[in-house]
Amino acid sequence: MRFTFFMLLVSAAALLAVAGCKARKETQKDNKNSPADTNIQTQGKTVFMPDTLPNLFTDADNGKTAMLKTGQSFNLLLEANMTTGYTWVIADIDSAIVQKVAENYFPDANPQQAVGVGGKQWYAFKTMAPGSVKLKLDYKRPWAGQDPPAKSYELVVNVAD
Numbered sequence: 001m002r003f004t005f006f007m008l009l010v011s012a013a014a015l016l017a018v019a020g021c022k023a024r025k026e027t028q029k030d031n032k033n034s035p036a037d038t039n040i041q042t043q044g045k046t047v048f049m050p051d052t053l054p055n056l057f058t059d060a061d062n063g064k065t066a067m068l069k070t071g072q073s074f075n076l077l078l079e080a081n082m083t084t085g086y087t088w089v090i091a092d093i094d095s096a097i098v099q100k101v102a103e104n105y106f107p108d109a110n111p112q113q114a115v116g117v118g119g120k121q122w123y124a125f126k127t128m129a130p131g132s133v134k135l136k137l138d139y140k141r142p143w144a145g146q147d148p149p150a151k152s153y154e155l156v157v158n159v160a161d
Helices: 002-030
Strands: 039-042 045-048 056-058 065-069 073-080 087-092 098-107 119-127 131-140 151-160
Touching (some): 073 087, 073 131, 073 151
Parallel strands (some): 056 073, 065 151
Antiparallel strands (some): 039 045, 073 119, 087 131, 098 119, 131 151
């Protein structure tokens, strides 16, 4: 009796694992702006490949202007170090023109398991309507109240039809 119950339990777990893997692959296939589409496997570890993201803006684009069309997606990839408590927070956005659709944090490679290694914070946005918007992000500790941010990032996004 115990053996039958155990085999039934193992079979159910295996079916759930296979179904979960298939659903994840289909989700990744549908979301073309996801960094999951730009990852590669190296010695069993996933390595983030940000250079292949469409319409990618980085720290070097701070203060610049982006020219996009309605319905286009764009990506923002900024240096960050969440181990310090700091994170990028959207401070100003007009969601009628540009909407955030996803975000994630990707730690840098850390083979020596060093403490305090930084990474990159990724945001995906989609343009919704023609217009101009100043997208502003502040790098701060969210719980610090009214303390000024350690730094800010601004990108003017001009959206045309």
